Structures are given as structure tokens and as C-alpha cells.
Amino acid sequence: MTSQQTGSPHQFPAGSDAFPHRHLLGIAGLQPWEILFLLEEAKQWVDLNRKSSKHADRLDGLTVINAFFENSTRTLLSFEIAGKRMGADVVNMHAAQSSIKKGETLIDTAVTLNAMKADAIVIRHGSSGAVQLIADKVDCPVLNAGDGSHEHPTQALLDALTIQRRKGDISGLTVTICGDVMHSRVARSNIYCLTTLGAKVKVCGPPSLLPAALDRFNVEVFTDLDEALEGSDVVMMLRLQNERMNGNFIPSPREYHYLYGLTRKRLTRAKQDVLVMHPGPMNRGVEIDSDVADDPDHSAITEQVEMGVAVRMACLDVLTRQSRGVEGWS
Amino acid sequence: MKRIFTDARLLLPGEEHPQTGSLIVEGEHIVSAAANGEQEGGDAIDCQGRILAPGIVDLGVFAIDKPAFRFGGITRAALMPDQSPVLDLPAMIKQSAAEGKPDLWSHPLAAATIGLEGTHMAEIGLMKRSGAKAVATGRQWIADSGTMLRLLQYCKSLDLALIVHSEDAGLTQGAVATDSETATRLGLASAPSAAEAISIARDIALVRETGAHVHFRQVTTRDGLNLVRAAKGDNLPVTCGITPAHLLLSDIAISDFRTFTRLSPPLRSETNRLACLQAVKDGTIDVISSGHDPRGPEDKRLPYAEAAPGMAGAETLLALSLTLVRDGTISIGRLFELLSANPAKILGVEAGLLQAGYEADFILINEDSPWQVDTRKMAAAAGNTPFDGLPVQGRVTAIYKGGRAY
Numbered sequence: 051m052t053s054q055q056t057g058s059p060h061q062f063p064a065g066s067d068a069f070p071h072r073h074l075l076g077i078a079g080l081q082p083w084e085i086l087f088l089l090e091e092a093k094q095w096v097d098l099n100r101k102s103s104k105h106a107d108r109l110d111g112l113t114v115i116n117a118f119f120e121n122s123t124r125t126l127l128s129f130e131i132a133g134k135r136m137g138a139d140v141v142n143m144h145a146a147q148s149s150i151k152k153g154e155t156l157i158d159t160a161v162t163l164n165a166m167k168a169d170a171i172v173i174r175h176g177s178s179g180a181v182q183l184i185a186d187k188v189d190c191p192v193l194n195a196g197d198g199s200h201e202h203p204t205q206a207l208l209d210a211l212t213i214q215r216r217k218g219d220i221s222g223l224t225v226t227i228c229g230d231v232m233h234s235r236v237a238r239s240n241i242y243c244l245t246t247l248g249a250k251v252k253v254c255g256p257p258s259l260l261p262a263a264l265d266r267f268n269v270e271v272f273t274d275l276d277e278a279l280e281g282s283d284v285v286m287m288l289r290l291q292n293e294r295m296n297g298n299f300i301p302s303p304r305e306y307h308y309l310y311g312l313t314r315k316r317l318t319r320a321k322q323d324v325l326v327m328h329p330g331p332m333n334r335g336v337e338i339d340s341d342v343a344d345d346p347d348h349s350a351i352t353e354q355v356e357m358g359v360a361v362r363m364a365c366l367d368v369l370t371r372q373s374r375g376v377e378g379w380s
Numbered sequence: 381m382k383r384i385f386t387d388a389r390l391l392l393p394g395e396e397h398p399q400t401g402s403l404i405v406e407g408e409h410i411v412s413a414a415a416n417g418e419q420e421g422g423d424a425i426d427c428q429g430r431i432l433a434p435g436i437v438d439l440g441v442f443a444i445d446k447p448a449f450r451f452g453g454i455t456r457a458a459l460m461p462d463q464s465p466v467l468d469l470p471a472m473i474k475q476s477a478a479e480g481k482p483d484l485w486s487h488p489l490a491a492a493t494i495g496l497e498g499t500h501m502a503e504i505g506l507m508k509r510s511g512a513k514a515v516a517t518g519r520q521w522i523a524d525s526g527t528m529l530r531l532l533q534y535c536k537s538l539d540l541a542l543i544v545h546s547e548d549a550g551l552t553q554g555a556v557a558t559d560s561e562t563a564t565r566l567g568l569a570s571a572p573s574a575a576e577a578i579s580i581a582r583d584i585a586l587v588r589e590t591g592a593h594v595h596f597r598q599v600t601t602r603d604g605l606n607l608v609r610a611a612k613g614d615n616l617p618v619t620c621g622i623t624p625a626h627l628l629l630s631d632i633a634i635s636d637f638r639t640f641t642r643l644s645p646p647l648r649s650e651t652n653r654l655a656c657l658q659a660v661k662d663g664t665i666d667v668i669s670s671g672h673d674p675r676g677p678e679d680k681r682l683p684y685a686e687a688a689p690g691m692a693g694a695e696t697l698l699a700l701s702l703t704l705v706r707d708g709t710i711s712i713g714r715l716f717e718l719l720s721a722n723p724a725k726i727l728g729v730e731a732g733l734l735q736a737g738y739e740a741d742f743i744l745i746n747e748d749s750p751w752q753v754d755t756r757k758m759a760a761a762a763g764n765t766p767f768d769g770l771p772v773q774g775r776v777t778a779i780y781k782g783g784r785a786y
Binding site: 078156157175177178179180182183197198199200201235261262263264266267 | 559560561563564565566567568569570572636637677678681682683684685686
């Protein structure tokens with residue numbers, strides 16, 4: 051099938067051909083229809099999540115372990131809710147303060163998790179490539195919930211789903227991603243996802259926070275936000291980590307706000323119906339002004355959170371289909 | 381008692397190609413090595429037409445790993461001071477120098493500064509008396525140019541070469557890769573390759589000032605090599621080296637987070653790799669060494685950025701270097717200048733050449749013998765090689781240190 055078709059499920063290859071991957075480690079390397087398939091699968095869960103009874107039983111009896119080696123509130127919560135709504139037994143492991151601190155290696159931890167016979171493991175880790183390292187050592191599907199500056203695939207999927215619902219087909223849209231691209235796994239996964247789905251992607255940030263060879267990623271690179279916003283359908287602001295604000299990468303938060311903060315005035319450069327997104331948590335008054343973040347006409351920030359649960363439900367479902375013996379998913 | 385190694389293809393000093401002849405050894409030393417040399421007057425050992433080359437002098441290893449060195453034909457190894465504890469005291473030099481004998485001579489390199497921290501000069505003079513043949517900055521560069529100047533003045537007066545690591549740490553702090561598309565895709569912290577040229581430029585300026593001999597242990601970029609080439613053109617006492625990894629692999633090899641490719645300096649772009657090959661060919665590069673650093677799973681089975689740098693290179697050094705001969709980059713005679721004669725000269729030891737009066741350190745080589753690199757079957761203390769699975773040719777069939785077979 052062609053890459054840009056969206057719409058009803060019958061357009062996808064049958065059974066596991068629609069998503070022939072054991073793990074979800076990143077967006078890089080996924081085919082456009084594989085991304086669209088996951089988004090399509092997520093839509094039914096958006097509807098379910100809006101009902102008063104939010105329970106599905108697809109993952110009944112399965113154990114999902116959320117192993118978070120790096121502090122997280124919203125992503126962990128989102129995965130926990132997703133697993134529970136699908137009927138799985140969800141266990142959270144906050145490894146940031148556990149045996150890792152006692153010197154246990156990551157591989158030993160992976161082997162331990164594996165011995166507990168999880169049916170899916172969701173992993174966040176502060177080091178790029180760490181999730182792949184664990185995935186190579188366990189027998190069940192692994193979902194990357196963010197590894198270092200590498201990838202955060204479910205964030206890109208929930209962003210794509212949000213855009214799709216507000217704007218329709220992603221192909222042909224202009225999306226501006228602005229902020230600390232160098233250290234951002236969200237930016238990388240979104241660049242892969244959006245360019246794969248045919249969007250025109252503009253990337254903007256202070257030169258000290260743009261990674262090397264960004265021009266090789268099928269994006270347009272800007273250091274002037276006003277220019278980058280010109281004609282945009284969607285603008286995604288990235289979170290600026292506190293530790294980068296004090297002279298190491300940029301001089302100060304107020305200078306960052308002056309040059310790269312999304313203000314109402316600046317937003318007028320974009321298309322009139324521009325969609326404003328942020329993966330959270332926001333630094334209000336630094337990368338984004340409150341009146342923009344809270345503007346219901348433009349901001350999709352809370353909707354992103356909502357889509358996050360649906361997308362993670364879909365990912366847990368699709369990745370466990372083989373082990374659950376779903377027909378066509380051998 | 382005299383022993384005559386007959387029917388050998390000798391790699392004689394200054395010769396590009398092997399000369400069939402014989403090598404005569406008496407005690408621990410070479411008596412003569414010559415094409416069509418004499419065949420009588422001692423115990424004869426038939427070399428069956430094998431190449432007889434000087435034993436490899438491996439300049440800058442991180443561990444004394446005898447099984448790997450024997451497999452690789454290494455008869456002397458200069459040990460980096462980056463040990464635990466750091467080789468920054470005369471007693472440690474003395475102990476380390478005795479470690480490999482008799483079959484392997486270890487030449488511990490004196491740490492330039494205490495703890496390799498780059499601030500306080502170590503007791504280089506006393507370490508020389510204890511057997512240090514050169515001084516090294518370890519895996520660090522010395523950021524303070526004043527400290528570096530005084531070190532070079534000191535090394536010059538003691539007639540010792542200073543072996544330096546060439547990366548400006550201000551740029552490479554925290555980086556595990558070279559700035560590139562690959563590093564960005566993987567989300568790995570990276571630094572511009574200019575970090576190398578910056579540090580080389582500073583050190584060359586100080587060589588010009590002091591006249592001290594600096595050996596840049598690994599030069600891996602076009603710009604760095606251009607600086608060394610120009611300095612040599614000005615007759616400055618500089619030399620430089622490289623490992624086979626930087627000649628054969630580019631930064632694309634780090635894809636998939638393979639920690640065996642985490643090296644220091646990191647793998648470079650293809651343009652830089654080709655510049656390195658050119659520099660081997662035109663004589664800018666003086667030394668090829670293994671950088672041998674066996675690291676077990678506790679150091680390597682980790683996320684890429686947390687893994688220790690380094691590769692187990694000793695047993696693949698010869699076979700990988702022979703590809704340079706096979707592809708016509710250099711002659712085999714020139715290769716053994718890079719592997720044996722030049723490193724021995726930098727250390728100031730009478731070895732590395734098949735020459736009367738020198739130590740009888742030599743190896744017999746079957747240069748065509750095929751084998752496959754296999755991390756699980758290595759002789760080294762650990763099998764961390766980025767060349768796993770690579771078919772190679774050339775292996776050592778016999779090794780002699782001080783005239784004795786081991």
C-alpha cells in the first residue's frame with residue numbers, strides 16, 4: 051500500500067503483517083502504515099476512555115511491568131492506567147532509587163524481570179540504547195518509554211494521534227518543533243514519525259541546543275523562531291531542562307524566553323488555526339506563555355495527555371497479540 | 381651456542397620486501413641477519429619459507445595480557461599509566477617493568493602528572509631511573525598549557541618522549557562519539573572532531589618552543605594529520621600513531637549501540653578514515669598499535685554512554701594491519717617499521733629491527749593463513765573487539781623473545 055493512506059483498518063496488511071515487530075523501541079525504521087495502524091488501533095480506546103466504565107479485558111491475566119529507571123510521573127501514570135484499563139495486572143518498579151543504586155547491573159535487572167514472567171515490560175532509562183539492551187535479554191515484548199536522548203516512541207504516536215484528530219491527514223501539514231532538540235528524545239521520535247507520515251517538519255532552537263547533522267533528517271533547520279513559525283499548522287514546544295538554563299547551553303531562562311518562548315504575539319506568525327503542543331511538564335513563562343498554553347482555541351496540551359493513554363493501550367494490545375494467540379498474529 | 385634460522389624470508393632494515401636468508405642468534409642477541417647468509421656453524425632451525433619479522437613493539441596498551449600478546453606476535457608492550465593505581469611512582473614502574481619477563485617485556489610509561497590529573501608533575505626523573513622509557517598523559521589531555529610547557533622542558537632534559545592523548549577535553553567532556561548523523565540518531569552525546577586538531581596544534585606550538593619529542597598516540601582526523609605532516613616538514617621532533625580500528629571502521633559502526641565500538645578517541649567519519657589511510661601511505665603516521673584494552677561484560681554490557689572505552693586489539697593487530705599490505709597501501713617492510721622499529725625507537729630500546737647486536741625478538745608469520753575473529757574464542761582477557769566475525773588473513777606461527785621460543 052502507499053505510504054500516505056489513512057483511514058479504515060481494512061487498508062492495513064492482515065494480521066501481524068500490519069505491525070511485524072516484537073518490541074516498540076523507536077519510531078525510526080517503522081513503515082508509514084505501521085505507524086498509522088497503531089494510531090487506528092488507538093482510536094477505539096479514545097472512545098472507551100470517555101465512557102464512565104473504562105474497562106476492556108483483552109489483557110486479562112497478563113502481567114505488565116513498568117520499569118522506570120528515571121523519574122517520571124505522567125508517563126508512568128499513563129502506562130499504568132493504560133495497562134489497567136486493558137485488564138492487565140500492572141506492577142511499577144521505581145528503579146531510580148532501588149537495587150540499581152546498590153550496584154546491580156542493568157542486565158541483571160533485566161534477567162530478574164524476565165524471570166518474573168512479565169508479558170510486557172515498559173522501560174524508561176536515562177541512557178540512550180538502554181532499553182534495547184534490556185529488550186535483547188528478555189522473552190517478552192518491550193516498550194520504550196523513553197531512553198536518554200534517543201527515542202520516546204509512544205510520545206510521538208500520541209502527538210500524531212492528537213494532530214490527526216484535530217487536523218485530519220498528517221501528510222502535507224507543516225509542523226514546527228522548537229527547543230532543546232539536542233537532548234530531546236521527544237524531538238527525535240517526532241521528527242521520524244512526522245516526516246515518515248509526510249509532514250513538512252521545521253526544527254528550531256538555539257544553535258547550542260541543536261544536534262550535529264540535523265540537516266540530514268529531512269527537516270528544515272532554523273535558529274529564529276519567528277521564521278520557523280511562518281505558515282505552521284502545528285507548533286510543538288519542547289521542555290527546557292533546568293540544568294541547561296544557567297550558562298552551560300543558554301545564558302538564562304529570560305533570554306531563552308525572549309528568543310524562543312512561544313508568546314501570543316509570536317504565534318500570529320503561524321497559521322490562524324495553528325495547533326499548540328507541549329509534551330509536558332511545561333516551564334510556563336520560559337518556553338511557553340500561559341495564555342498560549344491555556345488557550346482552548348489553539349492548545350492541544352491536555353488532549354495530548356488523553357491520547358497518551360489510548361495510544362499506550364493500543365501498543366500494549368498490539369505487542370501482546372502474538373503471545374495471546376490472536377488469530378493471524380503468530 | 382649459535383642458532384641459525386634458515387630458509388626464512390627476512391624483513392631486513394630498510395627493505396620493502398622479504399629477502400630469503402638466515403638469521404643467526406647467539407644467546408639473547410642477533411649476531412647477523414642477511415639475505416643468502418651463512419647456513420653452517422650452529423643448530424639450524426628451518427623456517428620453511430615463513431616470513432621472519434621483528435617482534436611487534438606495541439606502543440600504548442592498557443593491560444599486560446600475555447596470551448593475547450603471544451597470539452599477536454607482540455614481544456614488547458609499552459603499558460599506559462592508566463592503571464589502578466596510576467603508574468606515577470618509581471616503585472610502581474619498577475614492579476611493572478618486571479611483570480612480563482622473560483617472554484614479554486613490559487615497558488611501563490611514566491604518568492606525566494600525579495594521578496594523571498593534569499596538574500602536578502610526577503617524579504619523571506626517578507621513574508626513568510626505575511625503568512620508564514617514555515612518559516604519557518594517559519587517556520587525558522593536559523588542559524593547562526603552562527603545565528604542558530614545563531612537562532615538555534623536563535622530558536626534553538631527560539631525553540624521554542612524551543606520549544599524549546589528543547582531545548581537547550573542554551569539547552569532549554561527556555561525549556562518547558564524534559558529531560555525526562549517527563550520533564544524533566542514537567541520541568549519544570558527541571563532540572566535534574576538531575577537538576583533536578585543537579590539542580595537536582597547541583602541543584606542536586610547545587614542541588617548537590621546547591624541542592621536546594611528542595608522540596601523538598592516536599591521530600584520527602584529517603586536520604590533525606595535516607598539522608603533524610606540517611610539523612614534520614618543519615623538522616620538529618613529532619611522531620604519531622593510530623590503531624587499526626580507526627583505519628578500518630568509521631562512525632557508522634556505532635549504530636545499534638554496539639559498545640565494543642566505543643573507543644577513545646571515538647570512531648570518525650569516512651572522510652577522516654580515508655585521510656588516515658593516506659597518512660599511513662605517505663609516512664605521516666609512524667606507529668600502528670593495538671591500544672589493547674580488554675574489558676569484560678561489567679565494563680561493556682552497559683548502555684553505550686556508560687560503557688568503558690577501549691577494545692581488545694592485540695591479537696588482531698597483525699592480521700588487520702596486513703590488510704594494508706594486501707590492498708597496496710604500504711609494503712610489508714614498511715608495515716614492520718610501523719609495528720616494531722618506530723615504536724622501539726620512540727622508547728629508545730634496541731629492538732624492533734633484525735640487526736646485529738639487537739635483542740633477538742622475532743616472529744615467524746604465515747601471512748596467508750585465514751582465520752575468523754570471534755569474540756568468544758579470543759586469547760585475550762576479554763573479547764571486546766568491534767571486528768567480531770570478520771574473516772582475516774595472517775597469523776604468527778612462532779614467537780621468540782631474547783632468542784628463546786615461547
